[in-house]
Amino acid sequence: MLLNRETSGGRWRIRPDGTGKVTGKLAYLTDLSLPNMLIGRVLRSPHPHAYIRRIDVSKALAMPGVHAALTAKDVPGLNRFGIARPDYPVFCEDRVRFIGDAVAAVGAETAELAELALAAIEVEYEPLPVVDDPERAILDDAPLLYPEGNVFHRNEFKFGDIEAGFAAAAHIVEETYSTPRQMHTYMETEGGLFVPGEDGRLTAYSPTQHGFMDRMQLSRILAKPEAEIRVVSSPIGGSFGGKDELNVQPYGALLALATGRPVKLHNSRWESVRAGLKRHPMKIRMKTGVDADGRLVAHRAYVVADKGPYSTLGAEVLNFATEHVVGPYRYGAVDVDTVSAYTNNGMSGEFRGFGGNQAIFALEGQLDRLAALLGMDPWELRRRNLRQAEDPGPLGQPISVTGGAGQVWESLAGSALWGRRSDPALRSSSTAPWLLCGIGSAYVMHGAGLGVGIPDPAGGRLELRADGKIEAAFGYEEFGQGLIASLTQMLVEMFGFAERDIVVTIGDTDVVPDSGSTTASRATSMMWQSLRRMRGPFGGKLLEAASVALGKPADALALGEGGIRAAENGRLLMNYASLAASLAASSAQPIRTQTRFSYPTSPVDRVGAHYMYSYAAVAVEVEVNTLTGRVRVTDQYHAVAAGPVINPQGYLGQIEGGSSMALGFALTEDAVMDGGHYVTKNLDTYLVPTIVEQSGGVTVDAIEELPEGDEHGPRGIGELGSVGLAPAIAEAVYQATGKRVSKLPIDPALLQERFRFD
Amino acid sequence: MAYPHGELLRSPSVWQPVSAEEAWRLKREIGTGASFVAGGTLLRTQWEAGLAPYPAHMIDLTGVAELSGCGPVDEEDGGWRIGAITTLAQCRSHAGLFAAYPLIMEAARTIAAPAVRNLATIGGNALSRTGDMATALLALDSELLWQNDAGTVLEPLSDWLDRERAGLSGAPGLLIAILLPAACRMPITPNARRRCAFHKVGRREAFIPPVVNVALNVELDGDGAVADIRISAGGGTMIPARLAAAEALVRGRLPDAALLEELHAVVMGEYAPMPDPLVGEDYRRMTAANLAAAALWQASGAGGRGPGEGEKPCC
Known part of the structure; x- marks a missing residue:
């Protein structure tokens, strides 16, 4: 179904949080203030790599109005954080490894005073050689970030006789692909308000993608029981993976406890660029062979990722790339080696797409190059090699069966945009002969959930509150993706409630159950699963209670808008507030249902292997101006097979928003570094797409059909849209200009031609 | 405390x-x-x-009366005066200014974003030296009216930019207004053969400083030969300049394929960008030459789409 406002009909609902966002009335957590609060600031290393010889905060502390100046020795618990491996220093003790590293933090009465206090802190550094190239970092003679070496993580996947495969190939393509250091560029930079309570508890009002993970890590840093920490984490002005790890929270929490006063931190964009996570830049070398019929006989890939100095989720990202450089195709033999190397560059970490964006750019580039050598339609070449519905996943693991692979292939093949390839009007005009058009496509198979071997809990709670509201409580976060809207829509459609009957409670560790992280395209799937599990028990309890209160048999009653209704004619018999009141009057137990389970995983012993996949096919039309080498995307078509559409607006938003990130990845975005320092320090040189870049059309075909008996329902779409557009653009540019793009973002100089006037 | x-x-x-x-x-x-x-x-x-x-x-400066206003100097002269604090949004939407000097509107529409254009002024952009407005104003032989100790002083924009280029920096006063000569005004008659074009290339399509910008202001005679021409170019941190050698090459000649090829080569040599860590010099020279030559090719031909993007209502 082409997904848009018209085809969605009555399912096209206004977002519950929409009005507050578009009017600016909604207060984000970084908008919060308290009368007595201090401003916190972090002193970061000016050097990408150096020993710390001395830190002296005494002059800062002596300044009136400065209430704390903290360093590593002021951390009562573990001076480290990190979701997967806590190796990221809250404060560096004796060595800094990148220019975002923190050495001290101050709390002062004003922002200006905090700034002056930072300047008054004396730090003596002894600079060390800077490791700024991940390929050179793992050579024997490279300076070391750690005594154990600069190899952070390796992975591999191999089967078949790779050399025999290449020997039998009719065509072989070898290419090296490079991808940029992309920044999440959320509108709300990292920050929060940290409030010490009179009861000794601490409340952190600060965005994150997993409140309970923050609470656990803060507990470890502060040496304070988790029960004494409350993390309030939504609403969030964008995250895209960038706020999953701790950022300002350790400093805010430490300063608040040290001063006994509320402390606010809010990174400037400059500081966000300097300290924040970025997408792992990857260099991917591939060698791929096909036989004369276009069957992939051998595929070799070598991936080098630029980790930066600490783990974050770098191992998991590399594992994801290892899986996705193999991707959606069948091969005779595969030989994949991947490595993630420590460097003194900016801090890499998780980012929407999670290593798939880089992998698929390379893999799809190989398919397009092979198709050209074969003289074959590139989409036909893909068809010949696609995994079939019953096939195992990229790592040979059992996966949930869907027909998605074939469905998105068919959808794109039949799209009007793809059909325009043969249209002669695509060629350039006589009045502007420098404008060349081309159409390209790409294919995406994207895993969701955290994968085998990683705790991936899910769950939620439904309750009839005393005031008659149906409360849905989940430990998920709203960071703009429309989670509140999707949850509300599911409650309306699965239970029959009206929107006004529902209260959504999220983002507060004191009141929500742990539903796992809001990452890896998992939240909507897990909310759907949770509600499906709770529908029977919760609905049954409501009807039973109503049966008692009304003196009618439960099977004559139904849940509906506003309250309990007669099953036969839908007449309202008792509103939910009356039902809650009758429960209270009879001292019955409140009606509450909770569920807890885990994201489904593949029964294999391979860490990170995925079980649930979504499929997408992307076609794109570009216009290349050869006078300037600049590329404009003029039309996009996305076929997506990810099960039922829970919330049409949210679904479209994810695909359009994801593709806009892919557009930046392909055309404009790169956090350029030189010797461990950012060259692009702010949004005047780090360039996200504007509305002008996105002026072309976007058509989304949402394929909802799942095999009969499917238990898993909606698959993830949060990341999928951010993956396929870049390789499709690269192929469209080739079709327009005959030039191959292997490095992103595309350098206009590559596509520029001297204009000839004859 | x-x-x-x-x-x-x-x-x-x-x-x-x-x-x-x-x-x-x-x-x-x-x-x-x-x-x-x-x-x-x-x-x-x-x-x-x-x-x-x-x-x-x-x-x-927003309360200084002499600094605002935009219109003809007087009926006889035919030239225009634009107050220095006229906003870029006003430059972009002023119908009379557009009819008389469309280059100003063409440059204004490429600068920054709507919210910025509502605040930013033509004087501020021109005096920044590296924005887009100075390039457009150069192709219109603009003059700057300064207030200083001596009272008010008028000097050609190109003279001030030449001094800046020579390192004799600093504005010689407070900029009051920009004066546009009658000679560069668009003819009122519909069959007039004055053509203008403004082309900007940045690292993004909008809300971006210029990597290269080129302004063309050309008058063709009845045979299609170049009767009069002004070409200016800027971008990056270079101070915009008229491309005098390029202008001299084409003046009085028919812009046929051979001449445009020559023009391309001359601009490649004459355009002098400053070093930029993010954009290569060869690319910028080629871009300037491509845009300048293609703009003249279009101005002399059937018109239609501009070399940059989209419709160019001024050509």
Whole structure:
């Protein structure tokens, strides 16, 4: 179904949080203030790599109005954080490894005073050689970030006789692909308000993608029981993976406890660029062979990722790339080696797409190059090699069966945009002969959930509150993706409630159950699963209670808008507030249902292997101006097979928003570094797409059909849209200009031609 | 609470003169601690980046009457005067200005974003030297009207930019207005053969400073030969300049394929970009040459789409 406002009909609902966002009335957590609060600031290393010889905060502390100046020795618990491996220093003790590293933090009465206090802190550094190239970092003679070496993580996947495969190939393509250091560029930079309570508890009002993970890590840093920490984490002005790890929270929490006063931190964009996570830049070398019929006989890939100095989720990202450089195709033999190397560059970490964006750019580039050598339609070449519905996943693991692979292939093949390839009007005009058009496509198979071997809990709670509201409580976060809207829509459609009957409670560790992280395209799937599990028990309890209160048999009653209704004619018999009141009057137990389970995983012993996949096919039309080498995307078509559409607006938003990130990845975005320092320090040189870049059309075909008996329902779409557009653009540019793009973002100089006037 | 850093923490004093003479006198009296502020859009990015000190005194120009207004100087002269604090949004939407000097609108529409254009002024953009407006104004033989100790002084924009290029920096006063000569005004008659074009290339399609910009202002005679031409170019941190050798090459000649090829080669040599860590010099030279030659090719031919993007209503 082409997904848009018209085809969605009555399912096209206004977002519950929409009005507050578009009017600016909604207060984000970084908008919060308290009368007595201090401003916190972090002193970061000016050097990408150096020993710390001395830190002296005494002059800062002596300044009136400065209430704390903290360093590593002021951390009562573990001076480290990190979701997967806590190796990221809250404060560096004796060595800094990148220019975002923190050495001290101050709390002062004003922002200006905090700034002056930072300047008054004396730090003596002894600079060390800077490791700024991940390929050179793992050579024997490279300076070391750690005594154990600069190899952070390796992975591999191999089967078949790779050399025999290449020997039998009719065509072989070898290419090296490079991808940029992309920044999440959320509108709300990292920050929060940290409030010490009179009861000794601490409340952190600060965005994150997993409140309970923050609470656990803060507990470890502060040496304070988790029960004494409350993390309030939504609403969030964008995250895209960038706020999953701790950022300002350790400093805010430490300063608040040290001063006994509320402390606010809010990174400037400059500081966000300097300290924040970025997408792992990857260099991917591939060698791929096909036989004369276009069957992939051998595929070799070598991936080098630029980790930066600490783990974050770098191992998991590399594992994801290892899986996705193999991707959606069948091969005779595969030989994949991947490595993630420590460097003194900016801090890499998780980012929407999670290593798939880089992998698929390379893999799809190989398919397009092979198709050209074969003289074959590139989409036909893909068809010949696609995994079939019953096939195992990229790592040979059992996966949930869907027909998605074939469905998105068919959808794109039949799209009007793809059909325009043969249209002669695509060629350039006589009045502007420098404008060349081309159409390209790409294919995406994207895993969701955290994968085998990683705790991936899910769950939620439904309750009839005393005031008659149906409360849905989940430990998920709203960071703009429309989670509140999707949850509300599911409650309306699965239970029959009206929107006004529902209260959504999220983002507060004191009141929500742990539903796992809001990452890896998992939240909507897990909310759907949770509600499906709770529908029977919760609905049954409501009807039973109503049966008692009304003196009618439960099977004559139904849940509906506003309250309990007669099953036969839908007449309202008792509103939910009356039902809650009758429960209270009879001292019955409140009606509450909770569920807890885990994201489904593949029964294999391979860490990170995925079980649930979504499929997408992307076609794109570009216009290349050869006078300037600049590329404009003029039309996009996305076929997506990810099960039922829970919330049409949210679904479209994810695909359009994801593709806009892919557009930046392909055309404009790169956090350029030189010797461990950012060259692009702010949004005047780090360039996200504007509305002008996105002026072309976007058509989304949402394929909802799942095999009969499917238990898993909606698959993830949060990341999928951010993956396929870049390789499709690269192929469209080739079709327009005959030039191959292997490095992103595309350098206009590559596509520029001297204009000839004859 | 009294801080020892009181001076540093204090908000700036804001002065609100009502005449250019008063504004200039304030600047002279306070000295380097004072900064003229009109839209403040560029200044605030410089303050934030530490490229310019946050001033202790701001001289607000928005109440200075002589600095506003946009229209013909007088009926006889035919030239126009644009007050220095005319916003870019006003330049973009002024129907009379568009009819007379479409290059101004063409340049204004490529600068920054709507919210910035509502504040930013033509004077501020021109005096920044590296924006787009100076390139467009150069191709129109604009003059700058300054207020200084001597009263008001008029000088060609190109003279001031030449001095800046030579390192004799600093504005010689407060910019009051930009004067556009009658000679560069678009003819009223529909069969007139004056053509103009403004082309900008940035690292993004919008809200971006120029990597290269090129302005063309050409008049063709009845045979299609170049009767009169002004070509200017800028971009990056270079100070925009007229491309005199390129102009001399084509003046009086028919812009056929051979001449356009020659023009391309001359611009490649004459255009002189400054080093930029993010964009290569060869690319910028080629871009300038491509845009300049293609603009003349279009101006001399059937017209239609411009070399940059989209419709170019001024060509």
